[in-house]
Amino acid sequence: MKRNIISVSSLKKDFIVGEVTVHALRSVNLDITEGEFVAIMGTSGSGKSTMLNILGCLDKPTEGIYLLDGIDISTLNKNELARLRNLKLGFVFQSYNLLPRTSALENVELPLFYNDSVKPRERRERAIAALGAVGLADRMHHMPNQLSGGQQQRVAIARSLVNDPVVILADEATGNLDTRTSYEIMALFQELNAKGKTIVFVTHEPEIAGFTTRNVHFRDGNIIKENLVTNRGSAREMIMAMPLEVDS
Amino acid sequence: MNITNLSKIALNALLRNKFRAFLTMLGIIIGVASVIAMLAIGEGSKKSIQDQISSMGSNLVIVMPGTQMMGGVQQGNASSKALDVRDVKAIRLDCPSVSAVSPEVRGGGQVVAGGNNWPTTFYGGDVNYLDIKKVEVKTGRMFSEQEVASAAKVCLIGQTVADNLFGKEVDPVGQTIRFKNIPVRVIGLLEEKGENTFGMDQDDLLIGPFTTVQKRILAVTHINAILGSAVNEEATSQAVTEITTAMRTSHKLSEGEEDDFQIRTQAELVSTFSSISDILTTLLGAISAISLLVGGIGIMNIMYVSVTERTREIGLRMSIGGRGLDILMQFLIESILLSVIGGIIGILVGVTASAVIGNLTGWPIAVMPLAIVVSFLVCTAIGVFFGWYPARKAAGLNPIDALRFE
Numbered sequence: 125m126k127r128n129i130i131s132v133s134s135l136k137k138d139f140i141v142g143e144v145t146v147h148a149l150r151s152v153n154l155d156i157t158e159g160e161f162v163a164i165m166g167t168s169g170s171g172k173s174t175m176l177n178i179l180g181c182l183d184k185p186t187e188g189i190y191l192l193d194g195i196d197i198s199t200l201n202k203n204e205l206a207r208l209r210n211l212k213l214g215f216v217f218q219s220y221n222l223l224p225r226t227s228a229l230e231n232v233e234l235p236l237f238y239n240d241s242v243k244p245r246e247r248r249e250r251a252i253a254a255l256g257a258v259g260l261a262d263r264m265h266h267m268p269n270q271l272s273g274g275q276q277q278r279v280a281i282a283r284s285l286v287n288d289p290v291v292i293l294a295d296e297a298t299g300n301l302d303t304r305t306s307y308e309i310m311a312l313f314q315e316l317n318a319k320g321k322t323i324v325f326v327t328h329e330p331e332i333a334g335f336t337t338r339n340v341h342f343r344d345g346n347i348i349k350e351n352l353v354t355n356r357g358s359a360r361e362m363i364m365a366m367p368l369e370v371d372s
Numbered sequence: 373m374n375i376t377n378l379s380k381i382a383l384n385a386l387l388r389n390k391f392r393a394f395l396t397m398l399g400i401i402i403g404v405a406s407v408i409a410m411l412a413i414g415e416g417s418k419k420s421i422q423d424q425i426s427s428m429g430s431n432l433v434i435v436m437p438g439t440q441m442m443g444g445v446q447q448g449n450a451s452s453k454a455l456d457v458r459d460v461k462a463i464r465l466d467c468p469s470v471s472a473v474s475p476e477v478r479g480g481g482q483v484v485a486g487g488n489n490w491p492t493t494f495y496g497g498d499v500n501y502l503d504i505k506k507v508e509v510k511t512g513r514m515f516s517e518q519e520v521a522s523a524a525k526v527c528l529i530g531q532t533v534a535d536n537l538f539g540k541e542v543d544p545v546g547q548t549i550r551f552k553n554i555p556v557r558v559i560g561l562l563e564e565k566g567e568n569t570f571g572m573d574q575d576d577l578l579i580g581p582f583t584t585v586q587k588r589i590l591a592v593t594h595i596n597a598i599l600g601s602a603v604n605e606e607a608t609s610q611a612v613t614e615i616t617t618a619m620r621t622s623h624k625l626s627e628g629e630e631d632d633f634q635i636r637t638q639a640e641l642v643s644t645f646s647s648i649s650d651i652l653t654t655l656l657g658a659i660s661a662i663s664l665l666v667g668g669i670g671i672m673n674i675m676y677v678s679v680t681e682r683t684r685e686i687g688l689r690m691s692i693g694g695r696g697l698d699i700l701m702q703f704l705i706e707s708i709l710l711s712v713i714g715g716i717i718g719i720l721v722g723v724t725a726s727a728v729i730g731n732l733t734g735w736p737i738a739v740m741p742l743a744i745v746v747s748f749l750v751c752t753a754i755g756v757f758f759g760w761y762p763a764r765k766a767a768g769l770n771p772i773d774a775l776r777f778e
Contacts, residue, residue: 177772180691182690182691182771182772182775183772202695202696203695203696203697206690206693206694206695206696206698207693207695209690209691209692209693210692210693210694211693215688215691215692217688217775219684221684221685221687221688221775223388223685223688224388225388225389226384226388230384234688234689234692235692235693237377237380237381238377238689238692238693238694238695238698239693240374240377283692287692287693
């Protein structure tokens with residue numbers, strides 16, 4: 125049996141806004157095993173962002189247990205959480221969050237700067253390898269503003285890969301991209317998943333969720349539906365099927 | 373996270389905004405440069421005053437007669453005729469801290485040569501008079517002991533007097549001039565000394581044997597002052613004590629009786645003027661320090677803007693594993709880099725500016741090494757002090773909010 129990367133049981137998260145307590149997550153149970161590609165779906169306010177923040181160790185649950193790669197995060201302090209994020213997690217954001225006026229290579233290197241055991245030489249080598257893995261080996265020294273949106277998101281994905289995380293957490297990673305570019309990004313995620321990467325992908329687009337292996341639907345702080353994707357589409361094939369666009 | 377990585381991150385962040393970083397530094401650059409230049413100018417003026425006073429002989433001790441009462445009326449300082457050559461001898465014999473001593477006699481009058489005349493003062497001294505007063509002979513020679521003994525009608529002439537009597541072209545040495553109708557032969561020209569600190573022309577004088585001035589010109593037996601040289605500057609006060617004892621013995625003053633002479637030293641003068649210019653230097657430095665403070669506030673301002681502007685960057689850094697401390701250190705190092713690099717440039721600018729000001733104005737400019745060290749330390753402190761609050765703000769951000777910040 126494959127090991128659980130993420131194991132969440134009776135997870136609750138309350139926010140106190142003024143005098144009102146908002147139950148963002150009521151009681152969530154979720155296991156994600158190694159090699160899965162899970163889409164977390166839901167409308168805004170459904171609790172999926174809160175879930176992602178907790179999965180990403182950026183926030184702690186009010187109640188319940190969250191084991192990340194076997195580690196109970198409720199026992200960890202802020203600094204230990206930061207270290208866990210550095211070693212075990214990779215983030216991909218909707219708006220890329222690349223440092224401006226900083227080359228693609230240096231952007232990808234960034235997480236390794238916060239890991240003392242990685243020497244400068246190894247840092248560079250790993251960043252080059254990560255950029256190669258997302259197909260941007262020839263764009264290493266470009267600045268973000270010299271790259272298209274899709275390329276910037278690839279740089280961000282390379283950055284999430286560079287520390288070899290146990291899971292990649294993507295937050296609406298295709299939200300800012302056009303359809304074709306979204307498919308390209310999804311194709312990249314599918315390739316990474318095929319190589320064994322565990323990916324958790326937050327999205328509200330069913331079409332995008334169709335490229336994953338399992339969909340988890342949130343509503344009002346609860347998981348209302350879970351289903352394995354049966355007829356999983358290949359993003360690569362979808363792109364091939366699309367009419368060729370004139371280069372813009 | 374080690375400091376090398378953090379420094380690299382901080383440096384990269386600054387390099388991303390080169391122009392802004394430069395403008396921020398400019399406040400520090402101007403502050404440090406003005407502190408250094410102002411202190412250099414202040415210190416330079418102090419040195420200049422000290423040098424001028426020392427050029428009159430910093431170990432100079434002057435004995436002047438005390439006041440004299442005439443029918444109950446005070447005649448003011450140095451009015452008595454209490455000093456004479458015996459006092460000089462007494463000092464020469466009994467004061468080991470005094471290396472040289474000479475009488476001084478002076479008389480004012482009109483000096484005439486050919487069709488020109490000029491009012492000046494004729495100073496009479498012993499053969500060592502020039503050494504004590506730190507005056508050099510430019511051309512010609514000093515008078516001899518034999519000329520002192522015989523009250524020879526010879527003199528050395530100051531540049532101002534020479535210019536007014538003979539013009540620039542004629543060599544005054546060998547000429548005969550008339551002082552109060554007494555013909556005197558010029559045997560030497562004195563090196564120029566220029567104006568002293570008080571604006572007095574030090575070249576407007578004649579110097580001759582004191583015997584000549586006493587007997588042939590003024591027809592007096594007293595002397596106006598005794599000039600002595602202490603063996604060195606530190607021995608000045610010892611010399612004063614010894615001279616006081618010798619003079620009291622020589623004047624047969626009983627205990628309880630007041631001195632009928634007074635002793636002045638150049639060292640007193642030097643310390644008075646030094647303290648005045650110290651106040652000036654402090655004032656200039658304080659004004660410059662304010663500009664340094666303004667520069668520091670400029671850094672704080674920019675760091676604040678920077679933290680707000682880079683909120684998402686901070687969120688990202690936290691999400692990829694940056695701890696609060698790492699973020700704090702990064703921003704702190706950024707502000708320290710700004711202030712220290714600004715400080716180094718400021719020191720260079722300040723030193724250069726001091727040199728340029730010195731060249732243009734001819735003031736003696738003395739850059740104080742202490743000023744450089746202190747302003748460097750102050751810059752670092754400014755970086756920490758003004759960087760701390762913005763850095764704390766950055767480190768205290770919630771990563772989730774920071775990532776969503778628009």
